[in-house]
Amino acid sequence: MELGPAGSGGREPGRLREGLRVYRLVAGAWIRSTMAYRASFVMTAFGNFASTALDFVAILLMFTRVDGLAGWSLPDVAFLYGLSATSFGLADLAVGSVEGLGRRVRDGTLDLLFLRPAPVLAQLAADRFALRRLGRITQGLLVLGWALAAVDVAWTPLKVLLMPVMVVSGGVIFGAVFVGGSAFQFAAQDASEVQNAFTYGGVTLLQYPPTVFARELVRGVTFVLPLAFVDWVPASYVLGRPLPLDLPAWTAFLPPLVAAVCCALAGLAWRAGVRSYRSTGS
Amino acid sequence: MGAGRLYAAVAAGGFRRYATYRVATAAGVFTNTVFGLILVYTYLALWDVRPHLGGYDRAQAVTYVWLGQACLAALAIGGGGVEDELIERIRTGDIAIDLYRPADLQLWWLAGDLGRAVFQLLGRGVAPFVLGSLLFPVALPSDVLTWTAFLGTVLLAMLVSFGIRYLVALSTFWLMDGRGALQMMMITGFFCSGMLLPLNVFPGALGDVVRVLPWSSLLQAPADVLLGRAGALGTYLFQAAWAVALLLAGRLLQSVATRRVVVQGG
Numbered sequence: 001m002e003l004g005p006a007g008s009g010g011r012e013p014g015r016l017r018e019g020l021r022v023y024r025l026v027a028g029a030w031i032r033s034t035m036a037y038r039a040s041f042v043m044t045a046f047g048n049f050a051s052t053a054l055d056f057v058a059i060l061l062m063f064t065r066v067d068g069l070a071g072w073s074l075p076d077v078a079f080l081y082g083l084s085a086t087s088f089g090l091a092d093l094a095v096g097s098v099e100g101l102g103r104r105v106r107d108g109t110l111d112l113l114f115l116r117p118a119p120v121l122a123q124l125a126a127d128r129f130a131l132r133r134l135g136r137i138t139q140g141l142l143v144l145g146w147a148l149a150a151v152d153v154a155w156t157p158l159k160v161l162l163m164p165v166m167v168v169s170g171g172v173i174f175g176a177v178f179v180g181g182s183a184f185q186f187a188a189q190d191a192s193e194v195q196n197a198f199t200y201g202g203v204t205l206l207q208y209p210p211t212v213f214a215r216e217l218v219r220g221v222t223f224v225l226p227l228a229f230v231d232w233v234p235a236s237y238v239l240g241r242p243l244p245l246d247l248p249a250w251t252a253f254l255p256p257l258v259a260a261v262c263c264a265l266a267g268l269a270w271r272a273g274v275r276s277y278r279s280t281g282s
Numbered sequence: 283m284g285a286g287r288l289y290a291a292v293a294a295g296g297f298r299r300y301a302t303y304r305v306a307t308a309a310g311v312f313t314n315t316v317f318g319l320i321l322v323y324t325y326l327a328l329w330d331v332r333p334h335l336g337g338y339d340r341a342q343a344v345t346y347v348w349l350g351q352a353c354l355a356a357l358a359i360g361g362g363g364v365e366d367e368l369i370e371r372i373r374t375g376d377i378a379i380d381l382y383r384p385a386d387l388q389l390w391w392l393a394g395d396l397g398r399a400v401f402q403l404l405g406r407g408v409a410p411f412v413l414g415s416l417l418f419p420v421a422l423p424s425d426v427l428t429w430t431a432f433l434g435t436v437l438l439a440m441l442v443s444f445g446i447r448y449l450v451a452l453s454t455f456w457l458m459d460g461r462g463a464l465q466m467m468m469i470t471g472f473f474c475s476g477m478l479l480p481l482n483v484f485p486g487a488l489g490d491v492v493r494v495l496p497w498s499s500l501l502q503a504p505a506d507v508l509l510g511r512a513g514a515l516g517t518y519l520f521q522a523a524w525a526v527a528l529l530l531a532g533r534l535l536q537s538v539a540t541r542r543v544v545v546q547g548g
Contacts, residue, residue, distance in 0.1 A: 040459070047465035054469060058478040062324075064485040066331040069324070191309035197316035205320050212327040217319070 019122035026126035034131050041132060048135030052089075055207060056081055056143055070211035075150035076239055077209060082144025083231040084206035087170025088199075089137035095125040095175045096133065098182040099199070102192035105185065108280045121179070121270060151239065159238050162252065166238075169255035170230035176262035177202060177225070179270055186273035202227045210236070210244040218244050229258040288385060289393040296364070296397025300405070307405045310355060314410040318351040322418055336482035341421040342509050346480055348414035349505050352407035353436070356399045357443045357500050359475050360468040364395040365447040369460035372451065381540060388532055392444050399440045423510060431514035435504040438521035442499040445528025446471075452532065455539040475500040496524040 034041050059081060063074045072080075101124060104110040113123045153159065181195035188194065202221075210218050210232045222228040222245060236243045237252030300307075325343045329335055338346065355362065368391055371377045380387055415422065423429060450467045454460045472478055474497035481492050481502045492498060499521040506512035 043462050044465070047462060047469075051465060051469050054472055054478065057473065061479050061484060062328055065335055065483060066328060068331065070327040070330070188305070188309070190303055190305040193306065193309040193313050197313040201313070201316045201320060204317070208320075208324050208327075213320075213323045217323070 015119065019119040022118040023122040023126045026123055027129035030126065030129035031131055044132040045135040048132045049139050050135075052085065052136040052139050055085075055204060056139070059207070070209050072209040072211065075147050075152075076241075077207070078143050078147035079151050079239065080209065080231050080235055081207040082140050082142075082147050083166060083170065083235055084203050085140030086137055086144055086167055087140075087230050088174050088203040089133060089140050090167070090171035091174035091178060092136060093130070093133040094171070095178050097127045097129065098124050098178050099185075099192065099195055100124070100127065101182040102185040102189050105189055105277075106280065110277070111279050120274065124182075125179075153239060162234055162238060165253075166231065166234045166255055169259040172259035173227065173230050173255070173262050174199065174202070176259070176266035177227075180262075180266040183266070183269035183273035186277050198225065202230075206231050215245070222247075226258050226262065229255045289389055292390055292393035293397035293400075296394035297401045298397075300398050300401045310406045311409045314351040314354065314406060315413055318348055318410050318414050319417075321347045321350070322414070336480050337511065338480065338482070338509070339421070341419045343480075344414070344418045345420040345422065345509060346505050348411045348418075348420065349508060350477055350501055351414070352403070352411040353439070353501055353504065354477065355406045356403035356436075357439050357475075358395075358399070358447060359443070359471045359477050359500055361447070361464050361471070363398060363444070363447055364391055365451040365460075365464070368448075368451040369454045369464070372454040373459065387540075388448065388529070388536060391448065392441075392529075395444045395447075396440055399443075403436065421509060423508065428508065428510065432504055432508045434514065435507045435517055435521060438518060438525060439500050439504055441525040442496055442521055442528060445525055445532060446496060448532040449528065449535060452535045452539055471497060471500070474498065476502040476505070480505070496528060499524050 056078075059074075059077055062069065063077075067073070069077060098121070101110070104113070104124075110120075113120045116123065177198055178195075181198055185192050185195065202225075205213070205221065206227060210228065218228065218232075222233070228244060232244050233247060234252045234255055237249060243249065243251060322344055325347055326340060329338070329340045329343050333339070335343075353359065358365075368377075371380065380390070383390070414420070423432075447467065450463050451460065453463050457463060474481075474492050474495050476492075476498065481489060481498055483489075484492055493502070503512070503517050503521055507514055507517050
């Protein structure tokens with residue numbers, strides 16, 4: 001089924017602008033609907049904050065019994081945690097809703113999105129836009145703030161500049177994983193949980209030092225699914241530690257490039273998924 | 283149909299219902315295995331620094347991780363059992379239909395949940411556990427008696443788990459929306475069951491407190507028996523006491539709810 005949305009033959013920048021406009025409209029509608037129940041919003045945002053804080057509680061509990069984990073101190077691990085959680089939180093807020101694709105394929109409501117004259121990816125990413133996910137971002141930023149105050153870093157202008165670049169690029173990399181994983185759901189449908197292993201599994205993995213894990217695993221998340229560029233590689237540079245896999249120092253500045261490549265690949269996967277889509281029909 | 287046969291049929295239905303979705307089950311096994319891998323490496327790093335942390339050696343710590351991944355879905359430690367559906371039925375008012383069925387509400391849902399739990403233990407639990415045992419050195423008992431005792435603790439854990447989730451679901455009668463309660467249940471479940479970290483690794487008084495709470499029946503109790511760190515009898519008594527207390531509380535709350543609360547719906 002190739003129900004090309006209006007303007008599908010148009011130039012790429014035009015389509016992108018159209019996508020962003022649709023995204024803003026749909027997300028805005030969901031925000032207004034959320035804000036109609038303010039108490040419920042505050043509670044679910046707090047719940048989001050508290051449930052994501054659990055991972056950090058586990059780390060704190062570990063550090064009540066040890067002073068270092070694979071050679072990393074608590075502030076260093078908190079630095080990783082804060083970066084990983086904030087980047088992931090941004091991606092989850094912006095495009096996390098795409099993981100609902102499998103459900104929409106099953107119950108046939110995806111067809112509805114195809115019939116509207118607007119890019120499907122933008123509609124799906126803004127679907128049920130969940131402002132409560134600010135809870136996760138807040139939690140990540142709080143830990144990151146504490147870590148920044150506690151780590152022992154010789155700051156240079158370059159390192160300071162790398163901080164926001166790292167967070168934004170990390171968010172884009174996770175966003176690409178969300179979109180790529182959802183594209184896979186066109187084929188997998190019921191297997192939507194596999195996606196969790198890469199999204200939620202990825203954010204958990206990156207909260208711990210790379211030295212904890214087997215070398216093959218670190219290789220895999222550096223060269224195959226390049227999650228290591230969210231925080232392991234650039235954060236090691238900022239902390240003045242040897243980079244994972246003895247990568248040269250300049251690789252710490254690769255995250256924007258890696259993020260761009262991930263986006264391109266996720267976009268291709270998404271297109272392939274849309275082309276292969278067959279409606280459930282009923 | 284005799285009462286026993288009715289609830290057996292409901293349990294079998296619960297089992298079959300989850301067994302239908304094979305691809306989803308395989309996906310769950312994959313995800314549990316990935317999370318198990320991540321946890322194993324962090325635990326090993328922890329045990330490298332403190333070789334006998336919490337009285338476990340490295341192999342026991344690894345076994346604990348895979349046991350946790352095997353039990354997570356079956357014991358619905360973070361939720362995800364029949365309570366989601368029960369909450370939805372209370373919210374929409376469909377619960378009224380359940381209430382005039384010639385069957386006991388609590389036993390009906392318990393039977394369905396046990397069917398689900400048994401399937402998820404076999405379908406989602408065994409594979410990550412076996413995979414983990416092949417990839418890493420584990421500490422497993424060699425005698426049938428310990429394995430049998432362990433299965434007994436898992437069965438009791440299923441009852442305790444249902445007891446907790448049934449109470450949470452019934453709260454919907456008053457709260458009208460179960461999302462907040464489910465979220466709190468998930469957080470306490472993960473923290474107090476030992477899913478984050480074995481309870482014997484928790485520091486000082488905090489460790490003592492979480493060990494007597496009902497959630498320690500879910501993961502810590504079966505682990506203690508499997509790893510040969512606790513006798514079966516004492517563990518059974520502890521779990522059974524919590525199961526009875528929670529199920530009785532559920533029964534009490536159920537009678538209050540059905541007598542005093544007006545069912546929603548038009």
